Each structure stands twice: as structure tokens, then as C-alpha cells.
Amino acid sequence: xxxxxxxxxxxxxxxxxxxxxxxxxxxxxxxxxxxxxxxxxxxxxxxxxxxxxxxxxxxxxxxxxxxxxxxxxxxxxxxxxxxxxxxxxxxxxxxxxxxxxxxxxxxxxxxxxxxxxxxxxxxxxxxxxxxxxxxxxxxxxxxxxxxxxxxxxxxxxxxxxxxxxxxxxxxxxxxxxxxxxxxxxxxxxxxxxxxxxxxxxxxxxxxxxxxxxxxxxxxxxxxxxxxxxxxxxxxxxxxxxxxxxxxxxxxxxxxxxxxxxxxxxxxxxxxxxxxxxxxxxxxxxxxxxxxxxxx
Amino acid sequence: xxxxxxxxxxxxxxxxxxxxxxxxxxxxxxxxxxxxxxxxxxxxxxxxxxxxxxxxxxxxxxxxxxxxxxxxxxxxxxxxxxxxxxxxxxxxxxxxxxxxxxxxxxxxxxxxxxxxxxxxxxxxxxxxxxxxxxxxxxxxxxxxxxxxxxxxxxxxxxxxxxxxxxxxxxxxxxxxxxxxxxxxxxxxxxxxxxxxxxxxxxxxxxxxxxxxxxxxxxxxxx
Numbered sequence: 001x002x003x004x005x006x007x008x009x010x011x012x013x014x015x016x017x018x019x020x021x022x023x024x025x026x027x028x029x030x031x032x033x034x035x036x037x038x039x040x041x042x043x044x045x046x047x048x049x050x051x052x053x054x055x056x057x058x059x060x061x062x063x064x065x066x067x068x069x070x071x072x073x074x075x076x077x078x079x080x081x082x083x084x085x086x087x088x089x090x091x092x093x094x095x096x097x098x099x100x101x102x103x104x105x106x107x108x109x110x111x112x113x114x115x116x117x118x119x120x121x122x123x124x125x126x127x128x129x130x131x132x133x134x135x136x137x138x139x140x141x142x143x144x145x146x147x148x149x150x151x152x153x154x155x156x157x158x159x160x161x162x163x164x165x166x167x168x169x170x171x172x173x174x175x176x177x178x179x180x181x182x183x184x185x186x187x188x189x190x191x192x193x194x195x196x197x198x199x200x201x202x203x204x205x206x207x208x209x210x211x212x213x214x215x216x217x218x219x220x221x222x223x224x225x226x227x228x229x230x231x232x233x234x235x236x237x238x239x240x241x242x243x244x245x246x247x248x249x250x251x252x253x254x255x256x257x258x259x260x261x262x263x264x265x266x267x268x269x270x271x272x273x274x275x276x277x278x279x280x281x282x283x284x285x286x287x288x289x290x291x292x293x294x295x
Numbered sequence: 296x297x298x299x300x301x302x303x304x305x306x307x308x309x310x311x312x313x314x315x316x317x318x319x320x321x322x323x324x325x326x327x328x329x330x331x332x333x334x335x336x337x338x339x340x341x342x343x344x345x346x347x348x349x350x351x352x353x354x355x356x357x358x359x360x361x362x363x364x365x366x367x368x369x370x371x372x373x374x375x376x377x378x379x380x381x382x383x384x385x386x387x388x389x390x391x392x393x394x395x396x397x398x399x400x401x402x403x404x405x406x407x408x409x410x411x412x413x414x415x416x417x418x419x420x421x422x423x424x425x426x427x428x429x430x431x432x433x434x435x436x437x438x439x440x441x442x443x444x445x446x447x448x449x450x451x452x453x454x455x456x457x458x459x460x461x462x463x464x465x466x467x468x469x470x471x472x473x474x475x476x477x478x479x480x481x482x483x484x485x486x487x488x489x490x491x492x493x494x495x496x497x498x499x500x501x502x503x504x505x506x507x508x509x510x511x512x513x514x515x516x517x
Contacts, residue, residue, distance in 0.1 A: 044412050081457040
């Protein structure tokens with residue numbers, strides 16, 4: 001919300017070109033799953049900074065709480081107990097908006113200016129423009145946005161765009177006690193990830209790697225995974241995420257077709273008016289009806 | 296390990312005393328003992344000079360595997376236990392599972408159950424059991440269970456986890472029930488039971504620390 005209009009790269013349902021005079025560094029958050037201890041400090045920091053408090057839930061038989069993302073929980077830790085070669089691994093993934101370079105939510109959004117992509121890569125929701133249609137939920141390949149029951153608007157992680165705008169790291173990165181959440185330029189984060197991946201490989205995790213899926217043009221929230229070959233181990237992280245075909249159907253096919261249909265209706269009415277004139281009740285018919293009324 | 300190099304001590308280790316104290320100065324090497332030299336045993340411990348394994352007072356075994364023929368050495372003979380508390384110990388035939396209490400990262404003692412953010416992060420009391428034990432007792436993750444010791448009971452939600460495994464102790468399969476503390480009848484969190492209803496009152500022989508990390512319980516689905 002706090003970035004300026006100069007920093008806007010893309011705006012939902014808008015055809016005017018974005019401002020282009022200012023160069024902005026592309027940012028990224030790197031979540032190193034291999035050094036996460038699952039303390040949920042990031043969740044607490046997110047609640048604190050954004051001033052949102054979810055309901056006090058209940059225990060459903062797992063460590064996770066809140067159990068899922070909500071309009072008031074923009075990040076949650078997802079715990080997975082996986083047995084690999086007879087060794088137990090507790091894989092803990094911080095889930096939240098991935099800030100895709102090619103955001104499905106923004107593409108699907110029909111409300112002008114409700115979803116913004118900043119030049120630094122952050123994808124932000126502007127709730128004052130949101131119409132609550134939920135198309136962003138369909139458009140998101142990671143199942144992130146949530147519609148609030150209170151105001152019927154969509155909410156998700158902002159990557160603390162207000163903090164980033166004044167040169168601060170997101171609240172979760174600031175709070176992380178093990179340095180598992182790093183924040184910087186996308187380039188820096190990719191370099192740092194390469195170091196971490198090298199370290200993991202030297203410790204026997206041959207398939208360690210960086211999760212920066214190209215199906216959505218890369219993301220501005222990336223993961224270092226010990227098992228990059230099987231992201232689904234991390235509580236269903238999609239292996240090859242892409243924007244739902246429903247979105248391309250809506251934007252690529254149905255929308256222009258609907259525009260053509262609407263134009264055809266308008267044009268047809270005009271032709272009707274020109275050739276036949278306006279619809280009018282004839283004098284004789286009117287007189288007849290009046291006579292009937294008088295009886 | 297270390298040797299005098301003419302002006303200072305060198306070698307594979309570092310000396311405890313001043314590193315340039317020459318041997319003829321008479322500085323003793325172990326500065327933390329009054330006599331200045333190393334000890335082979337610890338004279339100050341109540342249960343004797345050498346380390347020893349004792350079973351907890353509530354043990355799933357009927358004897359100390361290290362001293363199978365000495366019933367007096369089953370549990371620490373120097374521990375402080377009052378008569379009434381001794382009588383409240385349970386037996387393995389009635390309470391076949393080992394329980395241990397611990398803390399969670401989301402909470403601090405019994406304070407943070409009064410804080411909204413901590414309550415959102417871990418809202419309700421639970422106990423952790425292995426997949427094995429869950430299967431044996433017909434408990435599924437999310438079921439409500441009753442955990443009983445000879446001193447009382449708690450009710451909580453069951454978390455079934457791979458992180459707790461059955462132990463093989465002296466040829467016997469021993470299951471563990473993990474019981475986080477933090478919850479109680481007041482707070483922003485869901486009302487819970489006081490974990491120390493279950494625990495035994497045993498004072499460690501030296502520091503009087505209570506034996507809350509190992510005792511016996513039974514568990515059943517409600």
C-alpha cells in the first residue's frame with residue numbers, strides 16, 4: 001500500500017501503460033526450509049506488524065495452527081513428517097503468497113487496480129478496489145488468497161510492501177531467529193541460495209535446490225529445499241505451478257467473445273432504430289384500449 | 296596432552312591455569328578445585344561418588360537393568376520422597392505407558408496462554424503419541440483422550456506423530472506419551488487441564504528437581 005504509483009509495474013483490469021522512468025531493484029524473500037525450526041515467530045511477527053488477529057482456533061491433531069491461511073492469517077507453518085531412507089525428517093514450510101513474476105491472481109482480477117504488481121516484484125492487493133468476486137482465488141496456482149467473511153474482500157501476504165518501501169525487510173524475515181528467512185535483491189537471494197544448496201549437497205542432500213518455479217515466471221518468495229526434486233513432500237508444494245486454464249479461458253477467450261457479443265447487441269439495436277424506427281404503439285391501438293377502459 | 300615449551304604451556308589442549316605459569320612456580324593446573332588437581336570422582340553428590348543409572352520412581356520395568364538383583368538400587372535411594380507421595384506412585388500393570396512433560400516453542404510456561412497471539416499459534420492442550428500406540432489404542436489424530444496417572448487425569452486432543460517412537464527397553468516395548476505443559480483453566484487459549492495433576496512428587500537427591508520427565512500413565516479415547 002505504501003509504494004508510490006511510480007513503482008507500479010502492472011495493475012489488474014487496466015490497459016494504460018505503467019510508468020517507466022524509475023528503475024527499481026527486484027526484491028525476493030528466501031525461505032531456507034532446511035534451517036527452519038518451526039517456531040512460528042514469523043506468524044507472530046506477521047500478526048503484530050499488520051495488526052491482524054485471527055480467531056483462537058483449536059487443535060485438530062497436528063502442530064499446525066492456525067490450520068490454514070485465512071483473511072487474518074497471511075502466513076502459516078505447514079509441518080510434514082516424512083521418512084526418507086529410514087530417517088525421519090520434519091519438513092516445516094512457511095506457506096504464504098509467493099509473489100509470482102507472472103501473477104495468476106492479477107491476471108484473473110476483473111476489478112481495476114484491486115491487484116497491483118510493483119516494479120520490485122511485490123504483488124499487492126488494494127482492498128479498496130476489491131469487489132470480492134474471488135477470481136484471484138481461482139487464478140492463484142498456490143491457493144493463497146482468502147476472502148474475508150467480514151468485508152467480503154480478498155487478503156494475503158503483502159511481503160510487507162510498506163516496510164520494503166522504506167528499505168526495511170518484511171516483519172517475518174526480521175523476526176526469524178535462525179536466519180531461515182532472508183530478504184534482499186532477487187540476485188542476492190539467488191546467490192545466497194546457491195551457497196545453501198552447496199552446503200546441503202555436501203551434507204548428503206544430493207537433490208537440494210532452489211524453488212523458483214518458471215511456470216509462473218519465477219517467484220519473489222523462493223524456497224531452499226533439501227528435496228528440490230520432490231516439492232510435493234513439503235505439504236503439497238506444486239512441482240510445476242501454472243496459472244489455471246480457467247483464467248486463460250476467461251481472459252483469452254470468453255472476455256473478448258463477451259465484448260463482441262455486447263458490441264453486436266448495441267450495433268443491432270442501432271440498425272433496428274435506423275431501419276424500423278423506435279417501437280411505438282399505434283394511434284388506433286391506443287384509442288381501442290382507452291375505449292375498453294371506459295366501458 | 297599439554298607440555299611446557301620453555302615460556303608457556305602448549306600442545307593439543309589449553310591449560311586451566313595461567314598459560315605462562317612455569318612448573319617451578321607451583322601453580323596447580325585445575326583452578327576450579329580447592330586442591331588444584333583433577334578428581335577421579337565427585338565427593339559432593341548425595342548418592343555416592345560415581346555416576347550411576349537409576350530407574351525413575353515410576354518405572355515401566357520391575358528392576359534396574361544394571362542391578363537386577365538389588366531391589367534397593369532400582370530407583371535413587373538418596374532421593375527425597377515423602378511417605379504420602381510414595382504411596383501415590385502407580386504400578387506398571389495399571390499404568391503401562393511412560394509419560395514425559397515438556398514445553399512448546401509457542402508458549403512460555405503458564406504466562407502466554409493469556410496472550411492472544413500465542414493463543415492463536417497454539418490454542419488448545421494436546422498430548423503426543425506414536426503411530427504404534429495410536430493404532431493399539433484405536434486413537435486417531437484429533438480425537439479427545441483421557442490421560443490418567445495414579446494421582447489424577449487430564450483430557451486433551453491427541454496428536455499422532457512419527458517423532459515419538461516405541462522404545463525397546465530391556466527386551467520390553469515401552470511407549471511414551473508426550474504431554475506439553477502451558478495450558479490451564481484460565482486464559483485466552485481453550486480451557487485445559489493442569490499437567491502437574493499427573494506428575495509424581497520426587498525430589499532429586501542433590502538439587503530437589505522434581506521428577507516430571509518420567510512417570511507412568513494410561514491413555515484412553517474418550
